[in-house]
Amino acid sequence: MKISIIKSKIKTLITVTVSCLLFSCRTEEKVTLYFNAEVITMSENGRVVGAMAVQSGVIVGVGSYEVLKSQFPRATQVDLEGKTVVPGIVDSHVHAHEFGQQTLKANLEGTTTVDEMVDRLRAFFPNPAKGEWLLGFGWDEGEWASMGYPDRAALDLAFPDNPVKLQALHGFAGFYNGKALEIAGIDSRTPEPEVGAIIRRENGEPTGVLETSAQQLVNRFVPEETxxxxxxxxxxxxxxxxxxxxxxxxxxxxxxxxxxxxxxxxxxxxxxxxxxxxxxxxxxxxxxxxxxxxxxxxxxxxxxxxxxxxxxxxxxxxxxxxxxxxxxxxxxxxxxxxxxxxxxxxxxxxxxxxxxxxxxxxxxxxxxxxxxxxxxxxxxxxxxxxxxxxxxxxxxxxxxxxxxxxxxxxxxxxxxxxxxxxxxxxxxxxxxxxxxxxxxxxxxxxxxxxxxxxxxxxxxxxxxxxxxxxxxxxxxxxxxxxxxxxxxxxxxxxxxxxxxxxxxxxxxxxxxxxxxxxxxxxxxxxxxxxxxxxxxxxxxxxxxxxxxxxxxx
Structure with missing residues (x-):
């Protein structure tokens, strides 16, 4: 739907609301008047007021308590006892779906050694079934890049029968164990992808860290969610x-x-x-x-x-x-x-x-x-x-x-x-x-x-x-x-x-x-x-x- 149509609908909503105010619609009884507050409106003029009236989920009045009380004499009044009111926060860049998925993953935030990662994985997955993918998130690729990316040796020893996928904090790298690399067919002979990189040991074997789009070489084998x-x-x-x-x-x-x-x-x-x-x-x-x-x-x-x-x-x-x-x-x-x-x-x-x-x-x-x-x-x-x-x-x-x-x-x-x-x-x-x-x-x-x-x-x-x-x-x-x-x-x-x-x-x-x-x-x-x-x-x-x-x- 075009934005112009949206604006038209809002004007209609406001017109209906104002009509109710002028002609004392029965729904006026549903007005809630919040007062005794510092209402930071965040309007273009930066207005701060003491009260706000709400009807059917829409703001119908913003201003002084005396004016709004006169305008809505039958409103349900809510004393906010001097609290501050601000608009709801608009978080304009999130990954809410991924956030919810984290309940199924081990939290690796703050880890500075692979042994710490192993300990957290064992605590989160105490008895994994053979072949079950073990998922974690949150190791900081920026911090690790400064001290040297991790190597999978300890992951391989701890989880020889389970593929492991550990997503970095910002998603620009993934850390995988040998089982996961084996499933994906990645070894010392695997050519570099067009985009991204396979981080390697001196002998050419992969360390387990894949950068940016190279992660898809393994991620495509992780069972897809429904x-x-x-x-x-x-x-x-x-x-x-x-x-x-x-x-x-x-x-x-x-x-x-x-x-x-x-x-x-x-x-x-x-x-x-x-x-x-x-x-x-x-x-x-x-x-x-x-x-x-x-x-x-x-x-x-x-x-x-x-x-x-x-x-x-x-x-x-x-x-x-x-x-x-x-x-x-x-x-x-x-x-x-x-x-x-x-x-x-x-x-x-x-x-x-x-x-x-x-x-x-x-x-x-x-x-x-x-x-x-x-x-x-x-x-x-x-x-x-x-x-x-x-x-x-x-x-x-x-x-x-x-x-x-x-x-x-x-x-x-x-x-x-x-x-x-x-x-x-x-x-x-x-x-x-x-x-x-x-x-x-x-x-x-x-x-x-x-x-x-x-x-x-x-x-x-x-x-x-x-x-x-x-x-x-x-x-x-x-x-x-x-x-x-x-x-x-x-x-x-x-x-x-x-x-x-x-x-x-x-x-x-x-x-x-x-x-x-x-x-x-x-x-x-x-x-x-x-x-x-x-x-x-x-x-x-x-x-x-x-x-x-x-x-x-």
Missing amino acids: VEDAKRAILSGLEKLKSKGITAVHEAGMTKISLQAYQELDTANLLPIRVYGMLNGNDDEMMEEWFEKGPEMDLERKFLVKGIKVFYDGSLGSRTALLFAPYADNPKAARMTERISISKIKDLAFRATEKEFQLAIHAIGDLGNDRILDVYKEAIHSKPFDHRWRLEHAQVVYENFYSRASELGVWVSMQSSHAVGDRNWAEDRLGPTRIKHAYAWRNMLDHKVPFILNSDMPGEPWEPMQTLYFGVTRMDLEDNPPTGWYATQALTAEEALRAMTLDGAKSAFMEEMTGSLEVGKFADFLILSDNPLKVEPSKIKEIQVERIIVQGK
Whole structure:
């Protein structure tokens, strides 16, 4: 459904609501009046008010308690006792399906030796059946790349009869044991794939680590989940997200299975929060199907599809992101990677332009981001439309990036957790000059580049107050470094909150529905223990989300 039709439906909804107010509809008894609060509306004018009225899941009044009480004399009144109200958080880059899947995997976050990985796998899979795949996630490929990737010897000894697949924290590498490699037919004679790399011992045997797309050499042998499995994982992931105050997400890349699962959950009205789905632009078959039928943007549904997520380059931690100049710390270990050719991205861009899809392309390195801007400029100028095309991550950019992105109206989708999580090795990778244009949130805002802040969960700390805290302080959860890492790139609390609410909604064409607390929008909001715009920045992470309201419930 076209956005113009959505706006028409919202106007109709507002008209009906206003008519009820004027003519005392019986449904006025269902109005709930929240008062004695600091309601941070996040509207364009930055309005903060003391009360808000909600009817049938829609905001029907925002202003002073006295005015709204007079306007809705029969409303049910809820005294918030001085608490703070903010719009529900729009996490604009998540992997909720993957998050839910993690209940079936051993958590390897923080491991620094293969023996630790083995111990956690044994604890999670105490009595695996022979031949059962043992799955884990969370070893940090950035940290491991700095000290040397792991070798599978201990995995082989511990699990000789079970294939093991251990996904890295950011998904840019996988670690497999000998049984898994045997099933996939990978040995010292296996040629290097066109994209990605098989990390090898000195004698040519694989260590068990496969980078980027090389993981598919083994992953295709892992038993595929069913649609019902995917539904359970999605619901588990979304419920956990909602419990922390996230009321809408952008699912950054969907498989055929997860797409079908989302569609069926939406049809059954089972989705607990709004989901803006991004198709997997690296999947040719999926793209052919959706270019044939076009976006699906129906306001009456909780699942919308208009975005196309494309993986272009790799990651900075694994030295696979595309940079103009060599990596500063260990250029010989770098394997700069294109996961899809620029010519293919250009074809996707022109087809997306024709059907008015939104492109959201993963680009980490300065060369990668520069190339994507070239493609965007050519495609956008071929057919001007409200594209809101995005660059996911934009971790390292060239000096002229800001002016180019601003002129094109390209949105940058950045993760505050990445800066604090990568700080131990990021400058080593880039050197003292390039680091000034890395994780550069302030530079983006100062150059008026449309900007959103999100979590990229589950690979990082993802709770909204953590994301906000990282964005404002540039410190980790232990308050390090004390003055913030390159603190000149930090955001104000209001800027960060806007990037997580109204602008998050705008970046998915959802600003008429959610993202701010204004008359006619859905009543998606949070009640917080403290005001994030007033507390000391170091205290933001301690703010509690005391109540979550989604569409008035």
